[in-house]
Each structure stands twice: as structure tokens, then as C-alpha cells.
Amino acid sequence: xxxxxxxxxxxxxxxxxxxxxxxxxxxxxxxxxxxxxxxxxxxxxxxxxxxxxxxxxxxxxxxxxxxxxxxxxxxxxxxxxxxxxxxxxxxxxxxxxxxxxxxxxxxxxxxxxxxxxxxxxxxxxxxxxxxxxxxxxxxxxxxxxxxxxxxxxxxxxxxxxxxxxxx
Numbered sequence: 112x113x114x115x116x117x118x119x120x121x122x123x124x125x126x127x128x129x130x131x132x133x134x135x136x137x138x139x140x141x142x143x144x145x146x147x148x149x150x151x152x153x154x155x156x157x158x159x160x161x162x163x164x165x166x167x168x169x170x171x172x173x174x175x176x177x178x179x180x181x182x183x184x185x186x187x188x189x190x191x192x193x194x195x196x197x198x199x200x201x202x203x204x205x206x207x208x209x210x211x212x213x214x215x216x217x218x219x220x221x222x223x224x225x226x227x228x229x230x231x232x233x234x235x236x237x238x239x240x241x242x243x244x245x246x247x248x249x250x251x252x253x254x255x256x257x258x259x260x261x262x263x264x265x266x267x268x269x270x271x272x273x274x275x276x277x278x
Contacts, residue, residue, distance in 0.1 A: 114150040115142070116170065116177040123170045126150065127179050143175050153180040161194070161251065162186055198250035206243045206255070213237060213258065232259040 116126030127150045134147055142149070158165065164186050168179035186194070215221065216233050225233070239246075239256035247253045 114152070114179075115147045116150055116172075116179075118146050118148050118172055118177065121172045123172060123177060126177070127152075127168070127170075139175070148172070148175065148177045151176050151178045153178060155181065155183050158183055162191070164190070195250050199244065202243065202247075202250050202253050206240050209255070209258070210237065210240050213240075229259065 113130065114127035115130045116128075117124045124146075130142070130147060134142060134145065137145075139149065152168075162185060163183045166182050166184060168181045171178045171180070213233070213236070216225075222230065236256055236259055243253060243255065
């Protein structure tokens with residue numbers, strides 16, 4: 112996707128941005144005459160969004176294009192902590208949703224109709240959900256327990272070489 116800058120008197124007025132729809136389809140030389148220069152992006156060779164922050168580009172105007180040179184910096188300890196805290200909130204919301212979805216099993220009539228084995232499985236599962244923040248040190252790599260009701264999907268049926276359908 113091409114980006115453009117609006118340039119007046121060799122100074123970038125706006126951008127980098129998408130080309131305004133009214134200029135789409137115009138040849139490059141017409142765009143340049145109207146002050147819309149295509150952007151050549153120069154990016155760092157690597158970028159890790161969990162640990163690095165992309166800085167606004169340095170813009171250089173040339174005859175028919177603008178060079179946007181991007182640089183990066185390491186995130187501060189405070190930024191990393193805030194990012195991890197936000198991720199933990201996301202994990203807790205998901206965990207709470209799973210607990211809410213399994214609340215139905217604890218209704219006394221339903222619970223009393225379960226075998227001892229099923230009650231134990233549900234008790235272990237719900238406790239494991241509650242323990243997710245304590246048992247996972249990294250909010251970006253969390254192991255969520257599997258519900259006792261989980262049934263893995265069956266593999267799709269597909270024809271073999273003879274045309275017969277096989278499981």
C-alpha cells in the first residue's frame with residue numbers, strides 16, 4: 112500500500128498517509144505537480160513490538176518523492192510493565208468468561224446428577240481457571256485448562272483415490 116505526503120515549497124504539510132480518493136488513478140507526474148509525493152519508507156531491519164517502540168519518521172523531501180526513515184527504541188521498564196498488566200487484564204477477562212460459561216454446572220440439580228468423577232473433573236477445571244494468573248508467569252504464554260466438556264473436532268471426511276468417503 113503506497114503512502115503519500117502533501118508537499119508545499121519542499122516542506123511536508125501532511126502525511127505520510129493514504130492518497131486522498133480524489134487523486135486516485137492520477138499519474139505520478141500529475142500527483143507531484145499537485146504536491147502529492149510518494150513515500151519511500153526506510154524501516155529498521157528488525158522490529159519486535161513487544162519490546163521495542165517505533166518512533167515517528169524523519170521526512171526528507173526529494174524532487175519527486177519523500178523518504179520516511181523510521182527508527183526504533185527499546186521500551187522502558189514502565190512501558191513493558193504497563194503492557195504486561197494490560198495483557199494480564201485480557202487473560203483475566205477471558206478466564207472470567209470461561210468461569211461464567213461453566214457456572215451452569217454448579218446448579219445444585221445439575222451438580223447432584225453428575226458422577227463423582229465428573230464432579231472432580233469440574234472442580235479441578237474451575238480451580239485451575241482461578242489459578243491461571245498464579246500458575247503462568249508470562250501473560251503472553253498462558254496455558255488455559257481444557258473444559259471437561261471439550262470434545263475435539265472430528266477430522267473432515269475426504270474422498271480417497273477410489274472416490275469413497277473415509278473418516
